[in-house]
Amino acid sequence: MAFEITQELLENVTKYIENKNNNALNALFNEIHHADIAEILDELPFEESVYIIRLLDSETTSEVLMDVGNDVREKILEQLTAKEIAEEIDELDTDDAADVISELPDKRKQAVMQEIEDQEHAKEIVELLRYDEDSAGGLMAKELVKVNENWTITRCEKEMRIQAAEITRVHSIYVIDDAGKLKGRLSLKDLLIAATKTKISEVYIPKVDFVNVTDKAEDVANIMRKYDLEAIPVVDELSVLVGRITIDDIVDVMKEEADKDYQLAAGITQDVEADDTIWELTRARLPWLFLGLLGGVGAASIMGFFEDAMVDNAILFMFTPLIAAMAGNVGVQSSAIIVQGIANDDVKGSITDRLLKEVSLAMVNGLALAFLLFLFIFISEQDIKIASAISISLFVVIIVAGLIGTFIPLFLDKRGIDPAIATGPFITTSNDIFGILIYFGIAKMIIGF
Amino acid sequence: MAFEITQELLENVTKYIENKNNNALNALFNEIHHADIAEILDELPFEESVYIIRLLDSETTSEVLMDVGNDVREKILEQLTAKEIAEEIDELDTDDAADVISELPDKRKQAVMQEIEDQEHAKEIVELLRYDEDSAGGLMAKELVKVNENWTITRCEKEMRIQAAEITRVHSIYVIDDAGKLKGRLSLKDLLIAATKTKISEVYIPKVDFVNVTDKAEDVANIMRKYDLEAIPVVDELSVLVGRITIDDIVDVMKEEADKDYQLAAGITQDVEADDTIWELTRARLPWLFLGLLGGVGAASIMGFFEDAMVDNAILFMFTPLIAAMAGNVGVQSSAIIVQGIANDDVKGSITDRLLKEVSLAMVNGLALAFLLFLFIFISEQDIKIASAISISLFVVIIVAGLIGTFIPLFLDKRGIDPAIATGPFITTSNDIFGILIYFGIAKMIIGF
Numbered sequence: 065m066a067f068e069i070t071q072e073l074l075e076n077v078t079k080y081i082e083n084k085n086n087n088a089l090n091a092l093f094n095e096i097h098h099a100d101i102a103e104i105l106d107e108l109p110f111e112e113s114v115y116i117i118r119l120l121d122s123e124t125t126s127e128v129l130m131d132v133g134n135d136v137r138e139k140i141l142e143q144l145t146a147k148e149i150a151e152e153i154d155e156l157d158t159d160d161a162a163d164v165i166s167e168l169p170d171k172r173k174q175a176v177m178q179e180i181e182d183q184e185h186a187k188e189i190v191e192l193l194r195y196d197e198d199s200a201g202g203l204m205a206k207e208l209v210k211v212n213e214n215w216t217i218t219r220c221e222k223e224m225r226i227q228a229a230e231i232t233r234v235h236s237i238y239v240i241d242d243a244g245k246l247k248g249r250l251s252l253k254d255l256l257i258a259a260t261k262t263k264i265s266e267v268y269i270p271k272v273d274f275v276n277v278t279d280k281a282e283d284v285a286n287i288m289r290k291y292d293l294e295a296i297p298v299v300d301e302l303s304v305l306v307g308r309i310t311i312d313d314i315v316d317v318m319k320e321e322a323d324k325d326y327q328l329a330a331g332i333t334q335d336v337e338a339d340d341t342i343w344e345l346t347r348a349r350l351p352w353l354f355l356g357l358l359g360g361v362g363a364a365s366i367m368g369f370f371e372d373a374m375v376d377n378a379i380l381f382m383f384t385p386l387i388a389a390m391a392g393n394v395g396v397q398s399s400a401i402i403v404q405g406i407a408n409d410d411v412k413g414s415i416t417d418r419l420l421k422e423v424s425l426a427m428v429n430g431l432a433l434a435f436l437l438f439l440f441i442f443i444s445e446q447d448i449k450i451a452s453a454i455s456i457s458l459f460v461v462i463i464v465a466g467l468i469g470t471f472i473p474l475f476l477d478k479r480g481i482d483p484a485i486a487t488g489p490f491i492t493t494s495n496d497i498f499g500i501l502i503y504f505g506i507a508k509m510i511i512g513f
Numbered sequence: 514m515a516f517e518i519t520q521e522l523l524e525n526v527t528k529y530i531e532n533k534n535n536n537a538l539n540a541l542f543n544e545i546h547h548a549d550i551a552e553i554l555d556e557l558p559f560e561e562s563v564y565i566i567r568l569l570d571s572e573t574t575s576e577v578l579m580d581v582g583n584d585v586r587e588k589i590l591e592q593l594t595a596k597e598i599a600e601e602i603d604e605l606d607t608d609d610a611a612d613v614i615s616e617l618p619d620k621r622k623q624a625v626m627q628e629i630e631d632q633e634h635a636k637e638i639v640e641l642l643r644y645d646e647d648s649a650g651g652l653m654a655k656e657l658v659k660v661n662e663n664w665t666i667t668r669c670e671k672e673m674r675i676q677a678a679e680i681t682r683v684h685s686i687y688v689i690d691d692a693g694k695l696k697g698r699l700s701l702k703d704l705l706i707a708a709t710k711t712k713i714s715e716v717y718i719p720k721v722d723f724v725n726v727t728d729k730a731e732d733v734a735n736i737m738r739k740y741d742l743e744a745i746p747v748v749d750e751l752s753v754l755v756g757r758i759t760i761d762d763i764v765d766v767m768k769e770e771a772d773k774d775y776q777l778a779a780g781i782t783q784d785v786e787a788d789d790t791i792w793e794l795t796r797a798r799l800p801w802l803f804l805g806l807l808g809g810v811g812a813a814s815i816m817g818f819f820e821d822a823m824v825d826n827a828i829l830f831m832f833t834p835l836i837a838a839m840a841g842n843v844g845v846q847s848s849a850i851i852v853q854g855i856a857n858d859d860v861k862g863s864i865t866d867r868l869l870k871e872v873s874l875a876m877v878n879g880l881a882l883a884f885l886l887f888l889f890i891f892i893s894e895q896d897i898k899i900a901s902a903i904s905i906s907l908f909v910v911i912i913v914a915g916l917i918g919t920f921i922p923l924f925l926d927k928r929g930i931d932p933a934i935a936t937g938p939f940i941t942t943s944n945d946i947f948g949i950l951i952y953f954g955i956a957k958m959i960i961g962f
Contacts, residue, residue, distance in 0.1 A: 224705075228702055289764050289768065291548055318768065331842055331849075353839065353911075357885060360835020360836070364834070382816040388838060397798050400779030421791065493838070500834060
């Protein structure tokens with residue numbers, strides 16, 4: 065059932081557009097899911113994409129616009145008039161509508177908002193625009209089914225039909241009191257089974273998970289994942305039900321978060337994809353490489369300081385890449401575990417406990433590796449002093465690297481900074497420098513130069 | 514609404530268990546969600562966890578068992594009798610039940626299966642056990658609501674009530690024909706609105722997304738994410754509806770996949786968490802560090818080969834950590850983008866195109882960085898030959914590192930091997946060695962030693 069974009073399909077689209085064969089285009093796209101149409105637009109020349117957005121009905125194109133890449137959407141919206149954008153907005157759920165509006169330049173925002181026909185919809189969008197995009201308020205939509213605890217099942221069914229007409233998918237039926245406060249939820253099963261005269265207050269489930277509008281998106285994701293929720297209601301400071309978040313939005317949050325952390329760990333700062341332009345990819349990568357260059361120059365300067373030792377102890381210099389690599393690897397391992405633990409909210413206990421554990425771990429790994437390295441150098445060089453100096457340094461470097469890798473993410477997190485930036489090149493580079501400094505320091509003490 | 518485990522809570526639990534105060538324990542845990550009980554068990558001494566599992570009713574404990582860490586579950590199951598495990602299994606949905614059974618040693622599997630009371634349930638579990646755990650069949654559950662296209666709405670509602678009694682959450686109503694083949698789905702809205710005598714065949718939606726039992730879990734995740742699905746039906750080779758996959762399982766798949774890739778990129782081979790034991794963490798980290806050690810020894814050997822150049826060109830040796838670090842960083846960046854692109858299924862075009870793009874990108878980055886390094890060395894050393902040798906080498910190393918980082922994951926993927934293993938230490942180490950080899954090779958050509 066997987067949809068594949070073929071070269072033939074793209075050529076047909078281009079041909080139809082050239083000939084202004086709108087019937088053929090409508091017939092073609094009518095058969096295709098909006099997520100797939102979006103993929104086609106991502107591939108098409110930009111003018112052709114605008115042509116198709118103008119051609120198809122806005123019920124479809126509004127969804128397509130949500131699915132195309134950010135850069136493609138930005139370019140398409142630039143070409144559309146305020147009225148055309150408002151027509152798309154009218155079709156979208158409030159959460160998506162608010163996302164699109166928030167991407168527009170300030171001047172256009174106003175123009176578009178004034179063109180929106182449904183005043184209720186416009187008001188709800190304006191409300192959503194107030195929330196931080198990484199908060200529960202920024203994720204939630206206003207479309208939901210809510211029933212008053214004082215209604216009967218019959219009235220409830222009637223009201224639900226009206227409300228459901230506005231809503232694409234009914235996730236949960238929320239129960240509120242006269243003040244609009246969230247009281248609980250009603251299961252579809254109970255609704256199907258209960259007698260028609262029963263009051264909602266007699267059958268609803270008073271226990272309901274919820275989040276506050278100001279909760280962080282990441283925390284909402286963790287809660288929904290932990291409790292296996294498909295939708296969660298959002299309440300404001302007065303416990304008034306103000307919206308709901310559905311799992312598909314959370315899936316996107318999780319995916320973006322995971323992709324971002326992965327890229328940061330690999331030294332890629334901006335959200336890029338394999339198919340982005342060379343310029344975008346360069347901007348995302350060059351800063352970290354530049355950091356690495358600085359680190360390398362730093363390491364070279366430290367080594368220059370110990371240049372006198374080179375005549376008698378050339379072999380020390382042969383092992384600098386090994387020391388730097390091990391410091392980097394250990395640092396990345398330690399920081400990755402901590403960053404992931406922080407994200408999943410399962411790092412417990414104090415920083416001291418954590419650092420102690422990392423020291424023990426580094427000692428186990430360090431002992432094993434230092435011993436192997438000692439054997440290798442002793443056998444090949446027959447010099448116990450050199451072999452000891454290099455392997456003891458490796459041992460100490462591994463411990464320090466582990467500590468730095470653990471401490472920096474924990475420190476950043478306490479300060480409210482995303483610890484993920486501390487992984488990858490950042491840790492590698494700082495550990496390279498520390499590693500080489502420690503290495504030559506210890507070697508100097510043992511060998512004495 | 515976030516649940517927090519306090520020291521006080523844990524101490525109370527321990528105290529109640531010591532005094533065998535089962536009433537207090539029941540009262541306490543009755544108020545707590547099973548996912549939170551699982552978190553408590555993860556913290557408690559293991560004998561106390563077993564005590565609690567035995568105490569609480571299996572409706573709760575079966576869910577708790579699904580939520581505790583894998584190692585905790587394994588230990589608890591070892592302590593339970595086959596009959597006790599079967600009681601838990603009876604409460605679980607088929608997909609979770611099959612997961613638990615598949616974790617048991619072969620002998621116990623049989624013993625437990627024979628103790629399961631509900632024969633229908635047991636048969637369905639046996640069916641699910643046949644599927645690969647990373648396939649749609651391995652993810653799906655047998656619990657679903659299906660209606661025959663020939664039924665009326667009235668009959669449909671009656672049958673649904675019977676089916677729904679067995680099911681915790683109704684996601685979709687699937688429509689099948691007499692042979693059990695998936696025909697489409699029925700929306701709750703249509704069901705609510707349609708007249709009672711209407712036949713299902715007149716109102717169902719014939720367009721329905723589905724996957725095949727043998728589809729890979731990752732592909733199922735991509736499809737559900739792309740089309741924003743909360744549940745997807747699974748069909749066998751004859752198009753017969755055999756199960757359904759829900760988004761909460763996919764969320765877990767995505768999370769595991771992302772965590773695994775992240776850890777692999779950081780050089781951690783096994784699925785570990787920050788709170789695992791030192792021994793588990795060592796086993797996950799040491800192999801990659803050992804690889805790094807080998808790489809370092811390799812680099813040292815290559816440098817030993819060029820030792821004669823040290824007297825006149827000591828500075829060359831100062832920059833080996835820089836060359837190694839840059840080769841590693843570029844390699845990790847390139848491979849991360851490709852690995853992510855492969856996972857998200859958005860790497861298009863041929864390998865040659867991809868490599869050409871990476872060369873262009875590496876040339877842009879390489880030129881910028883080589884130029885900076887040239888300036889730095891030329892100013893500090895006043896030697897144009899040395900400055901050229903080092904910066905030209907850096908340029909070439911960056912290009913080669915980018916190519917290796919791009920090529921290896923693509924190659925592994927074509928061979929059906931998870932490309933994620935090629936990121937992190939693997940790329941770093943191989944690029945260290947290649948980098949230093951190229952570096953001294955080019956330096957030798959330019960300076961001539």
